[in-house]
Amino acid sequence: MEREVKFSLVFRDMWQSAGKYVPRVDQLVKVAPAIIEMGCFARVETNGGGFEQVNLLFGENPNNAVRQWTKPFHEAGIQTHMLDRALNGLRMSPVPADVRKLFYKVKKVQGTDITRTFCGLNDVRNIIPSIGYAHDAGMISQCCLCITYSPIHTVEYYLDMAKKLIEAGCDEICIKDMAGIGRPVFLGKIVAGIKKIKNIPVQYHSHAAPGFNMASILEVCKAGCDYVDVGMDPLSWGTGHADVIAVQAMLKDAGFKVPEINMTAYMKVRSLIQEFMDDFLGLYISPRNRMMNSLLVGPGLPGGMMGSLMADLETNLDSINKYKAKHNLPLMTQDELLIKLFDEVSYVWPRVGYPCLVTPFSQYVKNLAMMNVIQMEKGKERWSMIADDIWDMILGKAGKLPGELAPEIIEKAKAEGRTFFNDNPQDNYPDQLDKYRQMMKEKGWEFGQDDEELFEYAMHPAQYEAYRSGKAKADFLADVEKRRAEKNAGGANPKEPQVLTVDVNGQPYRVTVAFGEVDPSKLAGNQTAAPAAASAGEGKEVLSPLEGKFFLTKGAQDTPVKVGDKVNKGDVICYVEAMKTYNAIRAEFSGTVTAICVNSGDAVSEDDVLMKIA
Numbered sequence: 001m002e003r004e005v006k007f008s009l010v011f012r013d014m015w016q017s018a019g020k021y022v023p024r025v026d027q028l029v030k031v032a033p034a035i036i037e038m039g040c041f042a043r044v045e046t047n048g049g050g051f052e053q054v055n056l057l058f059g060e061n062p063n064n065a066v067r068q069w070t071k072p073f074h075e076a077g078i079q080t081h082m083l084d085r086a087l088n089g090l091r092m093s094p095v096p097a098d099v100r101k102l103f104y105k106v107k108k109v110q111g112t113d114i115t116r117t118f119c120g121l122n123d124v125r126n127i128i129p130s131i132g133y134a135h136d137a138g139m140i141s142q143c144c145l146c147i148t149y150s151p152i153h154t155v156e157y158y159l160d161m162a163k164k165l166i167e168a169g170c171d172e173i174c175i176k177d178m179a180g181i182g183r184p185v186f187l188g189k190i191v192a193g194i195k196k197i198k199n200i201p202v203q204y205h206s207h208a209a210p211g212f213n214m215a216s217i218l219e220v221c222k223a224g225c226d227y228v229d230v231g232m233d234p235l236s237w238g239t240g241h242a243d244v245i246a247v248q249a250m251l252k253d254a255g256f257k258v259p260e261i262n263m264t265a266y267m268k269v270r271s272l273i274q275e276f277m278d279d280f281l282g283l284y285i286s287p288r289n290r291m292m293n294s295l296l297v298g299p300g301l302p303g304g305m306m307g308s309l310m311a312d313l314e315t316n317l318d319s320i321n322k323y324k325a326k327h328n329l330p331l332m333t334q335d336e337l338l339i340k341l342f343d344e345v346s347y348v349w350p351r352v353g354y355p356c357l358v359t360p361f362s363q364y365v366k367n368l369a370m371m372n373v374i375q376m377e378k379g380k381e382r383w384s385m386i387a388d389d390i391w392d393m394i395l396g397k398a399g400k401l402p403g404e405l406a407p408e409i410i411e412k413a414k415a416e417g418r419t420f421f422n423d424n425p426q427d428n429y430p431d432q433l434d435k436y437r438q439m440m441k442e443k444g445w446e447f448g449q450d451d452e453e454l455f456e457y458a459m460h461p462a463q464y465e466a467y468r469s470g471k472a473k474a475d476f477l478a479d480v481e482k483r484r485a486e487k488n489a490g491g492a493n494p495k496e497p498q499v500l501t502v503d504v505n506g507q508p509y510r511v512t513v514a515f516g517e518v519d520p521s522k523l524a525g526n527q528t529a530a531p532a533a534a535s536a537g538e539g540k541e542v543l544s545p546l547e548g549k550f551f552l553t554k555g556a557q558d559t560p561v562k563v564g565d566k567v568n569k570g571d572v573i574c575y576v577e578a579m580k581t582y583n584a585i586r587a588e589f590s591g592t593v594t595a596i597c598v599n600s601g602d603a604v605s606e607d608d609v610l611m612k613i614a
Contacts, residue, residue: 059473
């Protein structure tokens with residue numbers, strides 16, 4: 001008798017593996033009927049991971065987006081699933097337990113059936129609580145084995161992890177081959193071993209870029225896999241996923257029972273995807289991300305991260321080349337930077353304990369490697385800039401690292417007076433919902449249907465405040481217009497800053513879009529932002545060490561530094577968020593803050609003056 005294999009369309013991940021954003025809610029609702037009409041999907045990945053931050057950056061309410069997006073699939077009998085980062089919930093940093101519990105209740109009532117929970121450290125202590133939270137909310141708990149390729153990540157390692165999760169009550173196992181570097185036979189042995197432990201559903205998730213993808217799908221299906229994640233044109237292959245057409249044909253030929261594809265509907269979805277790309281999403285997709293690249297076998301960086309990586313490289317390359325130009329050094333090309341980054345990832349990864357290269361730890365390892373490259377290209381030492389979130393991973397605050405730390409990292413931690421942590425990671429992050437309830441009451445904000453607005457604020461405080469103020473949407477629309485102008489100019493940017501008017505829910509916002517290095521005195525300024533803090537004031541300047549967005553605090557519950565505050569050398573006085581990581585800026589001298597020179601959320605360049613201290 002033919003064994004059945006079912007398909008899941010990872011629509012969210014298709015987009016985020018290609019570029020920075022996913023479609024707006026109006027676009028999602030438009031494409032859903034055609035996806036259903038294809039008739040070949042038992043499941044669709046509708047949300048999770050970076051989905052909600054993207055909605056907030058658009059200036060959209062993510063709770064409304066999830067409800068509208070999941071509804072048509074439910075009505076058609078198609079299960080919806082989302083990606084959950086365990087201790088980190090839906091963000092890059094750890095989440096209190098009470099927020100995690102509310103997260104599941106909210107997502108269930110909004111229409112999500114299955115939660116796919118993973119920990120980039122494969123620490124089951126971070127995953128097991130989510131099994132209970134999912135069951136309490138009435139959701140299916142699917143737990144992940146994050147696949148990577150290293151001396152310590154063996155078949156036995158993964159089967160031991162699967163056994164612990166199954167004993168803890170998970171309903172399904174996902175083989176999360178997020179970089180597509182799992183070797184096919186190796187993966188087949190893992191699936192077969194899971195089925196011997198318990199015959200529960202197994203779903204395989206993989207990315208195509210390194211080139212193992214199709215062989216791996218065939219091997220895991222032969223070993224007993226029940227569901228395969230797929231993508232579709234024009235976002236298949238490359239850093240994305242294998243196309244459903246090719247997977248279906250391969251498995252059918254191998255003797256599996258697979259669903260038929262309504263090709264008329266396939267072409268409708270394909271056309272709509274292209275329409276969305278032509279609208280604005282293509283402005284954030286590097287053509288290189290749609291190509292396969294076996295160089296990824298070495299660093300093992302995940303497909304889901306490669307979408308944003310190429311955009312980050314542009315900014316980092318500019319930073320390096322500005323330095324080189326100042327010092328009359330040969331400029332670097334993007335290809336040269338990419339190879340240096342890949343080499344540095346290979347150097348850094350084993351020295352920080354082999355965390356699985358998946359969010360957020362793939363970003364941490366990549367960011368650490370990138371900062372090393374930038375610092376060394378500027379004549380500074382390796383490891384000279386490590387963000388606080390990366391230190392938390394190194395110190396064990398996010399979970400137990402799979403491998404051992406290099407002596408040089410341990411020595412640096414001790415030299416900076418940092419303490420290693422061996423207990424339950426959740427203990428580091430006490431409950432905070434009551435704080436957020438109080439802050440929302442003070443602001444006059446409603447908690448929302450099923451407390452969904454309270455959840456959103458607690459999960460993404462900075463992004464949520466920017467969404468509520470209208471700043472997020474104004475900044476997003478201005479960035480779209482800037483990219484369109486660059487594209488229409490064939491890469492040649494206007495010499496002078498352009499003042500644009502963008503509409504946010506009927507409210508006009510005037511924003512100034514500058515191209516390249518511009519004299520700040522020429523900028524008209526953002527007419528809707530709060531007045532910039534006075535840049536006047538005596539004292540030593542605190543300069544930004546990198547390009548990114550300036551924030552006074554990392555969370556809404558933190559107390560920001562104010563003009564007039566006394567600070568000591570080594571105190572954290574603000575943050576620069578770059579490459580999805582908050583980099584703490586510490587005072588290099590003691591004194592009194594005399595000026596805060598930029599507003600929270602503003603973009604800053606390297607060497608911009610952030611504050612003055614006298």
